[in-house]
Amino acid sequence: MSPSLISRAGGALSTGTQHTTGFFHGRTIDELGEQLRREELRAVDLATAALGAVDALDGELNAVVTLDREGALRAAEEADAELSGGLDRGPLHGIPVAVKDIIDVAGLRTTMGSAHFADHVSTSDAECVRRLRVAGAVIIGKTTTHEFAFGPTGDRAYNGPSRNPHDPGRMTGGSSGGSGAAVAAGMVPLALGTDTGGSVRIPASLCGVAGFKPAHGAVPTDGVFPLSRSLDHVGVLAGSTADCRLAYRVLAGLRPMPSREHGSEVSLGWIPPDLLHPTDPRITGVARAALDVGGIDVREVRPSGREGMLRAFGAIQFSEAHAVHAERIADAPQLFTDDVLTILRLAGETAGWQYVRALGERADWRAEVAELLGEVELLAMPTTCVTAPEIDQREIEVNGTPTSVRGSLIGLTRPWNLAGAPAISVPAGTVDGLPVGLQLVGRPGQEDRLFAVAARVSR
Amino acid sequence: MSPSLISRAGGALSTGTQHTTGFFHGRTIDELGEQLRREELRAVDLATAALGAVDALDGELNAVVTLDREGALRAAEEADAELSGGLDRGPLHGIPVAVKDIIDVAGLRTTMGSAHFADHVSTSDAECVRRLRVAGAVIIGKTTTHEFAFGPTGDRAYNGPSRNPHDPGRMTGGSSGGSGAAVAAGMVPLALGTDTGGSVRIPASLCGVAGFKPAHGAVPTDGVFPLSRSLDHVGVLAGSTADCRLAYRVLAGLRPMPSREHGSEVSLGWIPPDLLHPTDPRITGVARAALDVGGIDVREVRPSGREGMLRAFGAIQFSEAHAVHAERIADAPQLFTDDVLTILRLAGETAGWQYVRALGERADWRAEVAELLGEVELLAMPTTCVTAPEIDQREIEVNGTPTSVRGSLIGLTRPWNLAGAPAISVPAGTVDGLPVGLQLVGRPGQEDRLFAVAARVSR
Incomplete structure (x- = not known):
């Protein structure tokens, strides 16, 4: 197995670019x-x-x-x-x-x-x-x-x-x-x-x-x-x-139509990612720098509802996931991998009253996000707190703090599932040669604005 | 303490009727x-x-x-x-x-x-x-x-x-x-x-x-x-x-308005109460007989979703109730009565995934009730499976079956909370001198029809 496909550029399908040998790389x-x-x-x-x-x-x-x-x-x-x-x-x-x-x-x-x-x-x-x-x-x-x-x-x-x-x-x-x-x-x-x-x-x-x-x-x-x-x-x-x-x-069942979004000034709220999860500062730097393209008015935005958001996401995801799998867990646990069986069993321990509370906390989080997206048009932060870990890696040190790979991957994305807001990750650069994503979150119904700004900051 | 207020007819406020001494008895x-x-x-x-x-x-x-x-x-x-x-x-x-x-x-x-x-x-x-x-x-x-x-x-x-x-x-x-x-x-x-x-x-x-x-x-x-x-x-x-x-x-914020419902023939589905919970047959008899007033086309109706309905009602009521009280249970359990503390603690054991399943089972029950209420205009059954038990009584024998007082009281009413349908209990007669209620369940939006039929069968 090659240590990297990045430098491999052979084969009939190769485009000869740095990052891939497949025909479709770099073609829109x-x-x-x-x-x-x-x-x-x-x-x-x-x-x-x-x-x-x-x-x-x-x-x-x-x-x-x-x-x-x-x-x-x-x-x-x-x-x-x-x-x-x-x-x-x-x-x-x-x-x-x-x-x-x-x-x-x-x-x-x-x-x-x-x-x-x-x-x-x-x-x-x-x-x-x-x-x-x-x-x-x-x-x-x-x-x-x-x-x-x-x-x-x-x-x-x-x-x-x-x-x-x-x-x-x-x-x-x-x-x-x-x-x-x-x-x-x-x-x-x-x-x-x-x-x-x-x-x-x-x-x-x-x-x-x-x-x-x-x-x-x-x-x-x-x-x-x-x-x-x-x-x-x-x-x-x-x-x-x-x-x-x-x-x-x-x-989404919408007609194909060219975007009417052009280069108008956009107001964007940058969420310091460590408010949500410890993040590699090099990633933060790369993602933040991608916004410096002109025409973007960046201000810092600090959501306050992190604790309730985390409880809500956990209780809702866990309860709903276990509900899908309860019989399989009971009848054929050996057909799961240990990782997934462990988390599914843990998921079953969430109480009904916690799920009920979580629905209220989700509503609170949605209200806060709607308020933030009333003040700025888009929210931005890195997509993940780390670049790609090694396969099978489960623990990782982020900026000196030992933490889980799982949390470092979903820490900045899960809030927008709970909010139900449209969100995109675009390449923003690299750290140690590995890709870094910038995440933009927009207003439902204004997806074209999100795509237009994402195109401007994508690298 | 008098063994009964029924026969007491003294005092300035007495109406002299059989069942009460209060001024408002029998006055509309x-x-x-x-x-x-x-x-x-x-x-x-x-x-x-x-x-x-x-x-x-x-x-x-x-x-x-x-x-x-x-x-x-x-x-x-x-x-x-x-x-x-x-x-x-x-x-x-x-x-x-x-x-x-x-x-x-x-x-x-x-x-x-x-x-x-x-x-x-x-x-x-x-x-x-x-x-x-x-x-x-x-x-x-x-x-x-x-x-x-x-x-x-x-x-x-x-x-x-x-x-x-x-x-x-x-x-x-x-x-x-x-x-x-x-x-x-x-x-x-x-x-x-x-x-x-x-x-x-x-x-x-x-x-x-x-x-x-x-x-x-x-x-x-x-x-x-x-x-x-x-x-x-x-x-x-x-x-x-x-x-x-x-x-x-x-x-409900509706204008006061005389009912336009008159004596037209009504189609009514009688639910044999034992399908839902063991019921005193004398109560079943009294409630069923109250419908024999003419102008009511009674047919028997047998809902099939009892098991899912029971699971859904239990999981939803328990989870939502515990969510209201979790801190009080933890911080000051001594301020509850034993009865309520016991059931609230039990309520906390419902799992989140069971609540999630219950929401689906509630939707199924609502669909079944809507279908029944598409076939007949009203559903009818006794309101409770027993007449008033003694204070503090918790177990009761119904038609030879030992059962709980709680279940005998809510067994015929809770399905209509889960369904969200309007429902009324009206006096239908007595068993051993104690009141028996007849319950009618109607279509949301056709409450006047429910009230009109309830008036005709009320005794």
Whole structure:
């Protein structure tokens, strides 16, 4: 196994860039769409490139659980035929997409990253997948998910850990780890993930791509295996914020439409990350510096409700997660990994009255966030408190403080699941050669503003 | 102490009827209103009659915690002055009302039936009380509540048990026991109660008056100390269904308006009560026979979701109740009675994941009830499975089966709190000289239909 894919630049699919060998690295969906419509490329070429990239790279990265060669090529041929025949389904027409293996795709295995579902085949498409297909996207397969999406590290899965393209000895982050690795490695230009406490934004941050979690409820979760129903979101990972926006509009059932957001001055509240969780000061520095692009009026913002927010997130996520799994825990505990079984059992100890209190504390947190987002248009902070830890690492020292890897990964993302606000992670630079994500949180309904500013600060 | 107030017919306030010596027994609010407007009576006379009845009877019944002589007379004088001056606030103008001691009345003690609040004085009116005052009602005082409204027997309260006017050795039922006794004894024509699992309908049934629980959310609970927020309802107890209707319209913010419901044929589903809880067959017989008045098409209806309904009610009530009291249980357990402390501690053992499941099971039950109420206009069954047990009794034999008094009291009422449907208990007859209640459950928004049929079957 190579210590890093970063410097590897061989193979027919290579773009020769520093960070990946996959065809799609550095190519936007818009560009690909133009080439398709100019007939310089066919959808079948894109699907073939995606399948080839997986073949070439996935032995090392383990980003993909199930590759649907036949289905992908058939869908691509159909997309080509439609385009030739004058039926243009819009910006995702003919674009290869990978789908996290906790989201139903009809006819494909959906393992949920778990031995419990090792042989489970979905009989219908999740609503988000159905919308992608209607928009002409070509599903190429399923990406590695942390077991039952219950973990931010991406290294506990029935098919083994997904590995970070920037250093295969390091974790992708999770739970949408395979989607993060697949996009970062250029296997696909776009992948679906889910995000309950940061599971789209964390792998985006650790793998150096863009990852967007919509407002709660904006994209249906039908056909997505639940982790914690009231915190679950379907999100997207892509090479650019513009590609995230394209995919989001399709998933949310909005018409494709160019953004009308331009370079007007934006008011942004910077949350010192240590208010929420101890953070590597080098990461804080990189993320903060990314905002110095002009046209952004940055002020410091200090939310006060951290304690209640933490209690609420914990009680809600734990109670809802255990409710999904109670029978499996009782009947077949041996089919869980130790990590996930331990946290699921702990989750079952949350009391009903604590859940009830948590609903009130969530309402308080939402009110505080709404108030903050009344004062500034966007909130900003790093996405994670650390760069990608090593696979299997569980403890870490952050700025001299020993803490958990789990907390260091979800500490800055989970508040926005609880708030239900749209949030994006974009690459902001590197620390020790590993990607650092900047997170922006916006107002529900003003996603275009969020995407526009994210594009300006993304590096 | 007299073994029964039924046969006692002395005193200036006596109406000479069989069941009470209080002035208001057998008098409707409409009649009183007519007398007020004909100037045959003044509001001050009604307040004086209420205060006098409490003085005469409450030593035996303990229905009243706090009597507001001064406030009642002042409000009555004002009501008289307004009427004389041409300001008529509608059907409750000048009518004495008693308020359960878990509902805030500005300037009066609100004990919640608990030593924890022995000296607690409310600083503002609950919204339901405010609406009564705007409608001209005269608040005469506060009625005994089971401790924190957490019990259907009415015999655990800081001020001692309320006692049944039909036999002071027997319980009133609860938790709105004082309101039931006060109305049954003719101390007041109307009293406010709250109902989380049957706490208005149960004392109505056991004391032989009418008790109405509105649809969930139809009457605000602001200023009412919570038992279980998502199951709590403010309701009314009165001598007749027509009086319940008058009061309900005021509390729900609806205009006073004569009912347009007349004698059209009604389709009614009879639920065999033993499907829900073992029931004294004599009670079943009395309640069923009350429906044989003509114009009612009775068919048998058998809901199937009992198990999920029971789990949902238990998990929701327990979790929400413990959430209200967690600190008091930890800090000052000695201020609870053993009964309530025991159930509150048990309530704390419900798991968060069970509460989460319960929310789903509540939705299923609501769907089933909505379907039943699509097939028939009303559902009917007895209100309680037993007549008034003796004070302090906790176990009881029902139709040869040993069971709990608690279950026998709430077994037929709690399903309709979970469903959120409007429900009324009306007197249907007696067993061994003790009142039997018939319960009718209706469609939210069609309360007038419920009241009209209740009036036809009430005995």
